[in-house]
Amino acid sequence: MFSKVLIANRGEIAVRIIRACKEMGISTVAVFSEADRDALHANLADESYCIGPPPASESYLNMAAVLSVATLTGAQAIHPGYGLLSENAKFASLCEKCGIAFIGPPAGVIAAMGRKDEARRLMRAAGVPVIPGCDDVADLEDLRRKAADIGYPLVIKARSGGGGRGIRVVNGEAELERAYQTACAEASAAFGDGGVYLERLLSPVRHVEMQLLCDTKGNVVCLGERECSIQRRNQKLIEESPSPAVNDDIRARMTDAAARAAAKIGYVGAGTIEFLLDADGNFYFMEMNTRLQVEHTVTEMVTGIDIVKWQIRVATGHPLGFSQEDITVSGSAIECRINAENPAQGFRPSCGRVTLLHIPGGPWVRFDTALYQDYVVPPYYDSMIGKLIVYAKTREEAIRKMQAALCELVIEGVDHNSELLSDILSSQAFLSGDYDTGFLNDWG
């Protein structure tokens, strides 16, 4: 086991990882930006070091600074959390060169899954259904021919893309050429690669993802699905496990597909395969996240497996202590993302001092956060300031528990979205479980 781990992240996920390390007897090294000097993660860790000015590009994304801290403190491994350097193949490979374990999959796997067209090819080769479309577009003539084959509406996506950039929806042939050119230009500017591919626009669909855990011995275990269809502008807001739309048959097929995909690419660590699920029970591979997910918590609640601890164990070469047959998903878990933003004012981000904080409690209520009383939420980073997770025997009970917990949550000094979350939970569509990714499009 590693005796010292550096956590190359901030906020609630850094705190989450530090807690796992403390339970495992591992010393922790935190890195922080000048804006995060008083952050909880920097104080909770055994050692903490400032790595640069507030913008993430100057600090948390500064690979040289992170590696310097790791080598100078003798950290044997780096946990990248999610976002920031977590899916950076170059960083993973640098860690390897420096003799430091990167807690995540090998750099080659990150790179392959980062190329969306390559990921599609690999998944098809593994027998995983992919969204009907094509893997590349050579020129305008090729585009017209392939678009006609796929049919409208379709989506043009950047092959090196992410974060919603380089994506254009095309409703008909008249929009095709213009959308292609803007998508290519945007992809080229954002990712230095103007290559795009096409996919049919599936609607209505649900976003359902499978949590995987793989070790270095080739064992692959699927920890069940998560329902993530409640999204605003491609940002997930509420997640639950199990999905109300997934029956035993779909679950078995999806588990099998996800496990085959992981085995095909030689995956190691925790990873997630995202699928789009249509009303007929067909599902299609969308992308693979080669890291810990924000919403890993709901899976932990329904399986009883601490995913972060297993990430660390697997990174040391430890085999998984359980097989697929040992996994039982019981009960129902829901996660609400508490964002520092004001839904009444166009979701304007909010920052400032937390003047009063009360965290809800009680059985099976979990609040993952880096907030504390008088903490100043800095304006430089993601607006998510906490994750409220509840668990109950049934979905109905879980919704009731979440409603109660949201009402008990008090964060004064910064605006947040708990009322919106409460409204969503009490909507008929959510209560019935019959919703799709368009749920928030028409939200009042």
Add this chain to the structure above:
Amino acid sequence: MVLRKGLFKKPKNDLEGVSWDASGISVPDKTYFSCAGCRRMILTSDLEENLWICPRCGHYHKVPARTRLSWITDEGSFSELFADIEGIDALDFPGYRERLARERAKSGEREAVVCGTARVGGYACAVFVMEPFFLIGSMGTAVGEKITSLFEYAAKKRLPVLGYTVSGGARMQEGILSLMQMAKTSGAVKRHSDRGLLYAAVLTDPTTGGVTASFAMEADVILAEPGALICFAGPRVIEQTIRKKLPAGFQRAEFLLAKGFVDDIVQRDRQKAYLTTLLSLHCEGGPGCEGYRTGTGGALA
């Protein structure tokens, strides 16, 4: 209330499992370097992928001669000439012998210039590229001899010459012998020119002293890299002599372009295409230049 140090206690949990072997944790040498332009730590591989231009600030870094050759010459076409000519310590200058040995070990080159023939965009030509990592490309007797020999070879074979210069000037350890190379190389350039043959030079940072005052500035077409310092005496020397502050950008490529001393400033990613165009304009059907093109009977064909 700000969290005070030591607020949280360390749990008394033993390490789970057996301790991991921590030996071998270190950042390998040359993984990173500090950019002279912005002072940031830049990943060496990022710099190399970006043609040795800082991806953060755009600063043009010095490039090893053979890397440059790989950029501008057609793959597999470079054939080295005069590789065995190397400097000697003719004046018994203190420490020069050891310095030469060190520079050779550091750069992997025997001297501060690499000469040969190659094809550029399909055109046969003679090329020389100075080595910034060998005594900053300073010109001693060996450099002078190699440059002179290359121009003489090109004149004899009727080849155009493309050259990349980078130099701290004449090599002080070789005293007057290195100064004599200015006249010697200039004579060879002139004889090559007299035969109606093209010589294009790309001046890179820094091109100074005796090299500027001889073959660097004698090209028919003088190109420069952005921001390159091109001078005889450097700005610090001039400032100390005239006791006046020099204008911003003095002696930089852009300044020299404005004053008419260089013909164009060409970014690295455009240089091969630019040189190919120059060769096509001067070598195809021009007087005395027929036959340079691939497959039409040129010296390398």
